[in-house]
Amino acid sequence: MRVLVVEDDPDLNKQLCEALEEADYVVDKAFDGEEGHFLGDTEPYDAVVLDIGLPVKDGISILEDWRREGRNMPVLLLTARDRWSDKVQGIDAGADDYVAKPFHMEEVLARLRALVRRAAGHASNAIEIGPLRLDIGASKVTLNGSAIKLTSHEYRLLSYMMHHNGKVISRTELTEHLYDQDFDRDSNTIEVFVGRLRKKLPDGLIETVRGLGYKLSAE
């Protein structure tokens, strides 16, 4: 899952990025409103953590612009102003949730997980596909009840595919959502990780749809 963090305070930005990376997200960061708006407008993120008080352009304006331009990734607002009138203004502008500063990092992670899950159309905190079960809160995958040992990259790939269960996912989409913006898009690492995952999962679970990409299938 690829997440954008837009926060002008360098320390808080760093902490958020580190915590998100630790939770197996791929993170891009921006330090002002203009840069944040540009990244959100051009890159396909699974979620955005957006501060309201930003230099150059404030968070609410960025959010309104994104929504107007049809960018509908889930957005978690960070706000120092925690009055309900401020929160409702943020939600009305298109935010999906808010966290008031000063926050517990666990709260940001929990809310972000819920947003990503909801955006993919899953109501509960666990996604089950056949014998596979993804526990989003614990970042764990089990097969018939036993935990599968996955590397960070493998987990991200499988988690993304399970979030988008039944859908054909192109290599480009996977690259865009599993690597940050500096990643070399032409490399064939996706094929390598798909190959490794197939060895750890039952046969036929990851289908190759010729010319289009991959599909997770419980059939």
Add this chain to the structure above:
Amino acid sequence: MTKRFSIFTRIFVATAICLVIGLGATAWALSLVYARALERNIDNVIESQSDQLIGSILDEEEPEDWSFQNIDPRYQELGSGWYWQITDINGSPLATSPSTFGVDLPDLKIPFDDQNRRRADLRDADGILQRVSERKLFTQHGDYRVLVTANWDELNADVALFRNQTILALTAVGIVLALLAALIARVSLGPMKELRDEIGLVKDGKAEQIEGVYPPEMAPVKDELNALLSTNREIVRQAQNHVGNLAHGLKTPLAVLRNEARAKDEIESKMVRTQLQRMEEIVQRYLQRAQMAARSQIQTTHTPLVPALERLLGAMRKIHHPIQYHWRNTDAADALSVRMDSGDLDEVLGNILDNAGKWAKSQVSIKTEYNHNQIEITICDDGEGVPQQKLKKIAERGHRLDENTHGSGLGLDIVKELVQLSGGRVNFECPQDSGLAVCLTLPCRKR
């Protein structure tokens, strides 16, 4: 501090003093004029009586032939104090008025003036004060002395009666004038009373500025007061903004420190976390105080309920997805405005709806009911509810029912304080078959 009398009292007392002095002087002057007139009148009576008597003396040579006509009837009445007497030049009586019977007329014992007259005021043997006038008369057939008296006490009694009646009449006039003065003072001071009442409303937070229409003399005072009030409000607002900005500005560094402490060694970070917790509480408290102070200034605004509730429900459905928020709207609610600033209404409803969303299993129900200038809003979740013994504690300051969830525990405190400030009330109940029910009763009006 010395006591200052009210303007009304000053005007009334000053007018009363002026009236007492003015009317007193009038009564005195009138009595004086009247007394003088009476005195002149008495002197005229004495003079004309003397002339009559002298006329009679001159008509006939012998005293026994004298006839006295056109005599004032008072000289007929026995012991009336009105006497006359004709004597020879040595004082032996030749004729007296009928009233003189048994009365010794006084001997003046003062010399006659160059017109052969003398005059004095004397008290007779009966104690009656008399004006006595005596004239010498020299004729061909003899010399005489003509003495005429007038009852001076009668004159004094007349003057006293006149004075008393004048005082009585002027007192009545004075009372009427004093009442008129009081009425004028009250009417003139009416606008000042209105201004005072309006200032009272501003002070009690029931009005924002002075609205009344005042006479031209007072209009500048009203404008100055309003300018002062708005400047004052602006200063307070700016100060509150500064406090708010300071508090909000501190929140980002606090967030950084908190997350940094989390990553450090457990023992080392425990103290840091405790101190951070304290700092966060202080920031939150002062932020709230600034907001409360802003609110306590003015409680006259009304906010339409339905748009506020619908907006909040939209936000809640998003935040607490997939929890369902069901609102049973009554017709009356559409036209209702709650006596609260819109930010405060958002805060009260937002906190309760958010709590309900956090604890609900699948749905939150909202019921609104209008009842005699009050709106009852019941927000009920289908969660596990709260045990009876914890219900009382629920709105205590900083009390949190579940220590495992995030939050400062201040949400319901804010709700309680804001609701009380608006003159409403909030109750927490836990019905058998549902979760927590929060019942708000808020003062409102129909648009």
